[in-house]
Amino acid sequence: MQRTVKMSQVHRNPRQPREYFDEEALKELATSIDTYGLMQAIEVRPDNDQGGYEIVSGERRWRAHQILGRTKIRVTVVSEQNELKRFKRSVSENVNREDMTPFEEARAFQRILDEEEGATPESVAADFGKTTTYVKLRLALLDLREEIAKHVQDGQIGTQAAVQIAALSHTNQGSVLSKFARGEFASDNEIVHFAFAMKQQQDQAVLMIVEEMTEEQRTERAATQKKTRSTLDKIEQIRGMLDEIAKTDPFKLAEALEGGVGARLEQLDRVAESLTKARFQLKQAKAHAEAKELVVVNPDAETEANEATAAA
Structure with missing residues (x-):
C-alpha cells in the first residue's frame, strides 16, 4: 500500500547491512529526484516499538530527501514481520546494484549464515545470484586484522590483495x-x-634449514643454484644480441x-x-x-x- 508520510515519521533500520554511503553519489541522486521526482517509493514497515515507520529498502532515496530538505516522502508499506527476511531483502537491493562495500557484503553474508537455519555459503550465493566462490572470498575478509581492514576500507589495499592477506x-x-x-x-x-x-x-x-640437510641434498641444491645462475647469465648475453638488432x-x-x-x-x-x-x-x-x-x-x-x- 502506497502513501505519502512525513519524513519525521521514517527512520533507518539500525541493522541495515549497508553502512557506507558515498556523499557525492547521494548528492547526484538528490539532484535527480529534485529534477524528475521520486521514481520508486521507498519500502517501510510499521515500527510498533519506536513508532512511525522503519525503512526496509530505499535508504539512499530517504537520505537524498534529507539533503533536499523535503518534509514528506512517498512510501510503500509492507507487512513483513520476519526481521531476517527484511534484512535479506535490503541486502538483495544493494548487493545486486554493487552499492555495498566488500566488508558490508561480508558482514551481511555472515549474519545470514549465523541466523538462518540451514544456511550455507552455497545457499547464500543462490539467494543473491552470486557464485559460492564470491561469497567465500567476501567472508574471508572478516579474518583480516583490524588495521589491515581499515586500509582496505580506505581503498589503499585492493580486495584481491586483501583476500590473499586474510588467508594468513x-x-x-x-x-x-x-x-x-x-x-x-x-x-x-x-x-x-x-x-x-x-x-x-x-x-x-x-x-628447510640448510644446516639440517643431508650431504646429498646439499650437493643437489648447489648444482641447481649453479645451473640457474648460469642460465640467467646466458640470458644477459642474449640481451646484448637483441640490443644489437634493436639498433x-x-x-x-x-x-x-x-x-x-x-x-x-x-x-x-x-x-x-x-x-x-x-x-x-x-x-x-x-x-x-x-x-x-x-x-x-x-x-x-x-x-x-x-x-x-x-x-x-
Whole structure:
C-alpha cells in the first residue's frame, strides 16, 4: 500500500547491512529526484516499538530527501514481520546494484549464515545470484586484522590483495602490514604475490634449514643454484644480441632477412612470451625469498608434524 508520510515519521533500520554511503553519489541522486521526482517509493514497515515507520529498502532515496530538505516522502508499506527476511531483502537491493562495500557484503553474508537455519555459503550465493566462490572470498575478509581492514576500507589495499592477506595467520598478516607501512609494495599485485608466497610457506610443517640437510641434498641444491645462475647469465648475453638488432636500421634488417622477416618476427614473439613467463616466475621467487625472512610457520601444521614424528 502506497502513501505519502512525513519524513519525521521514517527512520533507518539500525541493522541495515549497508553502512557506507558515498556523499557525492547521494548528492547526484538528490539532484535527480529534485529534477524528475521520486521514481520508486521507498519500502517501510510499521515500527510498533519506536513508532512511525522503519525503512526496509530505499535508504539512499530517504537520505537524498534529507539533503533536499523535503518534509514528506512517498512510501510503500509492507507487512513483513520476519526481521531476517527484511534484512535479506535490503541486502538483495544493494548487493545486486554493487552499492555495498566488500566488508558490508561480508558482514551481511555472515549474519545470514549465523541466523538462518540451514544456511550455507552455497545457499547464500543462490539467494543473491552470486557464485559460492564470491561469497567465500567476501567472508574471508572478516579474518583480516583490524588495521589491515581499515586500509582496505580506505581503498589503499585492493580486495584481491586483501583476500590473499586474510588467508594468513594474524602474526604473518602483521608482517605484510609492516612492509606495506614502509612503502615496500609498488602495487597491489606485489602484495598478492607476497601474501600468496607467505601462505605457501606458512602452511609448511617446517621450513628447510640448510644446516639440517643431508650431504646429498646439499650437493643437489648447489648444482641447481649453479645451473640457474648460469642460465640467467646466458640470458644477459642474449640481451646484448637483441640490443644489437634493436639498433639496426629496419631497411638493412629487411635486406639481411630477405624472405624471412615474418618467420624471424614469430621467433622473437616466442622469445618475448617465454621472457614474460620467466619474469613472472622470478617475481614469485622474489616474493618467496622475502616471505621466508618473515614467515611464522603455521603452529597447527608444526604440531601435526611433531605428532606424526612421535607416532613413528
